Amino acid sequence: xxxGASALVQSEFGVPASLGAxxxxxxxxxxxxxxxxxxxxxxxxxxxxxxAIAVIAASAFADLSAFxxxxxxxALVAAAVVLPQPAERLAMDGAAFAEAGPLPQLxxxxxxxxxxDPLIVFDRTATIIxxxxxxxxxxxxxxxxxxxxxxxxxxxxxVLIDEILAGSVWSRTIDHIDKLPVERVYRVSASAIGHGxxxxxxxxxxxxxxxxxxxxxxxxxANASHEMRTPLASIAGFIETLRGPxxxxxxxxxxxxxxxxxQTKRMARLIDDLLSLSRLEMKPFLRPGTRVDLRxxxxxxxxxxxxxxxxxxxxxxxxxxxxxxEAPGDRDELYQVFENLLENACKYGQAGGRVIVSIARSDKGxxxxxxVTMRDFGPGIAEEHIPRVTERFYRVEVETTRPQKGTGLGxxxxxxxxxxHNARLSIESELGKGAAFTVHLPTN
Amino acid sequence: MQSLHIVSAYDEExxxxxxxxxxxxxxxxxxxxxxxxxxxxxxxxxxxxVVGDDAVLDEGQREIDxxxxxxxxxxxxxxxxxxxxxxxxxxxxxxERVGDLAKNVAKRVxxxxxxxxxxxxxxxxxxxxxxxxxxxxxVLDVYASRSVDTISFVRDRDDxxxxxxxxxxxxxxxxxxxxxxxxxxxxxxxxxxxxxxxIGDHATNIAETIYYIVxxxxxxxxxxxxxxxxxxxxxAEALPK
Numbered sequence: 001x002x003x004g005a006s007a008l009v010q011s012e013f014g015v016p017a018s019l020g021a022x023x024x025x026x027x028x029x030x031x032x033x034x035x036x037x038x039x040x041x042x043x044x045x046x047x048x049x050x051x052a053i054a055v056i057a058a059s060a061f062a063d064l065s066a067f068x069x070x071x072x073x074x075a076l077v078a079a080a081v082v083l084p085q086p087a088e089r090l091a092m093d094g095a096a097f098a099e100a101g102p103l104p105q106l107x108x109x110x111x112x113x114x115x116x117d118p119l120i121v122f123d124r125t126a127t128i129i130x131x132x133x134x135x136x137x138x139x140x141x142x143x144x145x146x147x148x149x150x151x152x153x154x155x156x157x158x159v160l161i162d163e164i165l166a167g168s169v170w171s172r173t174i175d176h177i178d179k180l181p182v183e184r185v186y187r188v189s190a191s192a193i194g195h196g197x198x199x200x201x202x203x204x205x206x207x208x209x210x211x212x213x214x215x216x217x218x219x220x221x222a223n224a225s226h227e228m229r230t231p232l233a234s235i236a237g238f239i240e241t242l243r244g245p246x247x248x249x250x251x252x253x254x255x256x257x258x259x260x261x262x263q264t265k266r267m268a269r270l271i272d273d274l275l276s277l278s279r280l281e282m283k284p285f286l287r288p289g290t291r292v293d294l295r296x297x298x299x300x301x302x303x304x305x306x307x308x309x310x311x312x313x314x315x316x317x318x319x320x321x322x323x324x325x326e327a328p329g330d331r332d333e334l335y336q337v338f339e340n341l342l343e344n345a346c347k348y349g350q351a352g353g354r355v356i357v358s359i360a361r362s363d364k365g366x367x368x369x370x371x372v373t374m375r376d377f378g379p380g381i382a383e384e385h386i387p388r389v390t391e392r393f394y395r396v397e398v399e400t401t402r403p404q405k406g407t408g409l410g411x412x413x414x415x416x417x418x419x420x421h422n423a424r425l426s427i428e429s430e431l432g433k434g435a436a437f438t439v440h441l442p443t444n
Numbered sequence: 445m446q447s448l449h450i451v452s453a454y455d456e457e458x459x460x461x462x463x464x465x466x467x468x469x470x471x472x473x474x475x476x477x478x479x480x481x482x483x484x485x486x487x488x489x490x491x492x493x494v495v496g497d498d499a500v501l502d503e504g505q506r507e508i509d510x511x512x513x514x515x516x517x518x519x520x521x522x523x524x525x526x527x528x529x530x531x532x533x534x535x536x537x538x539x540e541r542v543g544d545l546a547k548n549v550a551k552r553v554x555x556x557x558x559x560x561x562x563x564x565x566x567x568x569x570x571x572x573x574x575x576x577x578x579x580x581x582x583v584l585d586v587y588a589s590r591s592v593d594t595i596s597f598v599r600d601r602d603d604x605x606x607x608x609x610x611x612x613x614x615x616x617x618x619x620x621x622x623x624x625x626x627x628x629x630x631x632x633x634x635x636x637x638x639x640x641x642x643i644g645d646h647a648t649n650i651a652e653t654i655y656y657i658v659x660x661x662x663x664x665x666x667x668x669x670x671x672x673x674x675x676x677x678x679x680a681e682a683l684p685k
Contacts, residue, residue: 125459141589149463150588153470179477180578366594387608391567 118204121193122148126161129199138184138204148202154178157188164190164200175207181419185211227270227393227408231263266407273409277392280333280416292334294325294359294370294441301338302357305346312350316342319358327370327441333417334441340410341374341437349376352434362440365424369440377434386427390415454519461511461532462587468504468539469584471497473577475546476643480573482550483636484566486557494550501543508536524660531657535587538646538653542580545639545646552632565619565633568612573640575605579647583654592658598651605644606671612637613673621678641671 109130112119118135120142122128126149131142142151149161160174171191178184187205238256246252302316309316345355356375361368381389385396393408418425422442429435475494482490512529515521521529579601586595616634619626655663 126463140585141591143589146588147459147462147466150466151585153466153473153584155467155470155474158467158470180574180581366597383607384611384614387604387611388568388571391571394567 115203117206120148120202122200122202124165124198124200126165135204160188160190161202164192167192170194176204181422182416184208224270224274228267231267235260235263270407270409273407273413276336277409277413277416280413280420290328290330291326292329292331294327294334294372295320297331297335298338298357298359298372301335301342305339305342308343308346309355312346313353314346314350315354317354317356319356319360321360325359325361325370327443329421329423329441333420337414337417337439338372338374340414341439344410345374345376345435345437349378349434351379352377361443365440365442367442367444369423369442371438371440373436373438375434375436380431380433380435381427381429382431383429386429389427390425457511457515457519458525458528461508461515461529464504464508464511465532465535465539465587466584468501468508468536469580469587471500471504472539472542472546473580473584475501475543476549476573476577476580476640479546479549479553480570480640482553483556484570486553488554488557491550491553495547498543498547501540505536505540508532524657527657527660531653534653535650538650542643542646545643548639549636552636556629556632556636565612565615565630568608568615569633569637569640572605572608572612572637575601575608576640576644576647579605579644580650583647583651586651587654590654590658592655595651595655596663598648602644602648605641609637609641610672610676613671614676614678617676617678 108121112121112130112132115132116134118138119132120128120135121130126147128142128144128146128148128151130144131139136142139151149158152158152161154176156174157176160172163169163172171189173187173189176186176188178186185207187207189203189205191201193199193201238260242253242256246256298320302318306316342355342357349355354377356373358371358373358375360371360373362371363369381396385394388394389396390411392412395408415425418439424440426438426440427435428438475497478490478497479494481487482494512533515529516526519525579598582601583595583598586592613634616630616637620630652663655661
C-alpha cells in the first residue's frame with residue numbers, strides 16, 4: 001500500500017486528523033480506476049462506435065457465427081480503456097512532478113510508523129486497513145482485512161466505532177480500560193479522515209500512569225499496612241521489654257536489638273519491593289525492537305549471586321545451548337527476573353547442594369521461545385501451592401519461610417515483568433525432589 | 445476472511461452475525477470483570493449493575509438465534525457458511541452462559557460481604573478470574589483473527605485454571621474447619637470460584653467451535669483432565685493448632 005499524505009494536522013490528543021487527500025485504500029483505488037476508464041471511453045466514443053458498426057457489418061457479410069461480433073466489440077472497448085492516450089500520460093507525469101514536495105512524498109504508512117501511539121486506519125465496513133507498529137506490538141495480531149469491532153469488543157469501543165461509522169459525529173474521544181494482560185487505561189480518539197477517502201483513524205493514548213498513581217496509593221496502603229503490622233508489632237514489643245524487665249540485662253538487650261534490626265531491614269526490603277512493583281505497573285508498554293542477549297544476562301546474574309551461593313555451599317552449574325540466544329526485551333527487567341529466580345533457588349534449594357541454570361531453544365509453546373530454567377534440589381513445593389506462588393504475599397508455609405529473607409513479592413514481580421514481555425513462567429516441582437522455574441521468552 | 449458471494453447482502457448478514465458475537469463477547473468479558481471487582485471490593489452497587497446487565501446478553505442470544513435461523517432458511521448455506529452460522533449459534537449460547545455465571549457471582553457479593561474473609565482468599569479468586577478472563581479474551585481474539593494454529597494452548601490454560609481452583613477449594617475448606625463462623629461466606633466464595641472455573645470451560649467450548657468453523661474438523665480428542673477437588677479430604681488433625 002503506497003499512500004500519499006499531503007497534510008498532517010495535530011489535534012488535541014495528537015491525532016493526525018487528516019492523513020492526506022490522496023490517501024487511497026483498495027476501494028479508493030478501484031474508484032479512481034473506474035473514473036479513469038470512463039474518461040478514456042468518453043474520449044474515444046466516436047471511434048468505438050465506428051469500429052463496432054464495422055464489426056457488425058463484416059460479420060453479417062462474412063457469415064461468421066453469432067457470438068464473434070459481440071466478442072470483437074468487447075475487445076475493442078477493453079483496449080480503449082486500458083491503453084492510455086499520450087496526452088493523458090503526460091498529464092499524469094505532470095501531477096506526480098507537482099507533488100514532489102517533502103510532505104506529500106511521505107507515505108501514510110511511514111507517517112503511521114513514526115507515531116509512537118497505537119494507530120489504526122479502518123474503512124467504512126470497520127475493516128482494518130493498516131495498524132502501525134505500536135498498535136501491533138500492544139494489541140497483537142491486527143492484520144489488514146480483520147474486522148475492528150471483533151478485536152475491540154468492549155461495549156464503549158463498540159459504541160465509538162458505530163458512532164463514527166454512522167457519521168453522526170466527525171470525531172470523538174472516550175476512555176477505555178484494558179484489564180488484561182496488564183491493566184492499561186487509554187484515551188481513544190476516533191476520527192473520520194475525510195477528503196473523500198472513506199477512511200477513519202483510531203488513536204490510543206496511554207493514560208495508565210496518571211490512573212496508576214491514584215491506584216498505587218490505595219494498593220500501597222492496603223498491602224503495606226497489613227504486611228508492616230507484624231514487624232512493627234514485634235519492634236514495639238521489644239522496645240517495651242527493653243524499657244521494662246530487660247532494662248539492666250546487657251545480653252538480652254544485644255539479642256533484642258539484633259532482632260529489631262532484622263525487622264527494620266525486612267520492612268525496608270518490603271518497601272523496596274512494593275515500590276518496584278508499582279513502578280513496573282506504571283511504566284508504559286515495552287519499546288519494540290530492543291533485543292537482549294540472554295546468555296550475557298544470565299551469566300552476570302550468576303556472577304552477582306556468587307557470594308550467596310558460596311555462603312550456602314551451593315554449586316551453580318550451567319547448561320547453555322550453542323549459538324546466539326537473543327530475545328526481544330528490556331535488559332534490566334529480565335535481569336531482575338533471573339536474579340529473583342536464582343536467589344530463590346539458592347535460598348530454598350540449599351539442602352540440594354547444587355543449582356542448575358539452563359538456557360535452551362524450544363518450539364513446544366504457541367511460538368518459538370528461549371527457555372531459561374533455574375532448577376534446585378531442595379524440599380520442593382507441594383502441588384496445591386504451585387498455581388498460587390506468584391500471588392502477592394502468598395507463602396507456602398509461614399514457619400519455614402520466614403527466616404528466609406523474603407518479602408512475598410519476588411515472584412509477583414517476576415510474573416509481572418514476564419507478562420509485559422508476553423512471556424510465561426512454568427513451575428515444576430515434586431515434594432522432596434526440588435523445583436524447576438522456567439521462563440519461556442518468545443523469540444519474535 | 446470470507447470469500448465473497450454473488451449476493452452481497454448475504455455477506456452483510458454473515459458479517460452482522462459475527463459483529464453481534466463480538467459485541468456479546470465484549471459484554472460478557474466486562475460482566476465477569478465487574479462481578480469479580482465487586483466481589484473483591486464488596487461493592488454492592490457494582491454487583492447490582494452486573495445482575496441487570498445480564499439481560500443484554502439474553503437479548504443478544506435471542507437475536508442471534510433468530511437471525512441465524514432466518515439466514516439458514518433464506519440462503520440455504522453450504523460448507524463454511526453453514527459452519528459459520530451454526531458456530532455463531534453455539535458461541536452465543538456459551539457467551540450467554542458466561543453472563544449467567546458472572547451474574548451468579550455478582551448475586552453473592554452481599555452475602556460474602558457480611559463476614560469479611562482474609563485478603564489472601566480474594567487474591568486467589570482474583571487470580572482465578574484473571575486466568576479465566578485471559579482465556580476468554582484469547583479465544584475471542586482468535587475468533588477475530590481466525591488463526592486457529594494457536595488455539596490448542598487454550599487447553600493448557602484450562603489446566604492452570606483447574607489447578608488454581610483445586611488449590612482454592614482446599615484453602616476454603618481449611619478456613620471453614622478452623623472456624624465454623626467462616627462457613628457462610630466461604631461457601632458463597634466456593635460457589636463463586638466454581639462459577640469462574642466454569643467460565644473457563646465455556647471459553648474452551650468456544651475455542652472448539654471456532655476450530656470447527658475454520659477447519660471443518662473437530663479439535664483433536666482431549667486428554668483426560670479436570671480439577672482434583674473430588675478427592676480433597678482435609679482431616680481435622682492436619683490443621684494448625
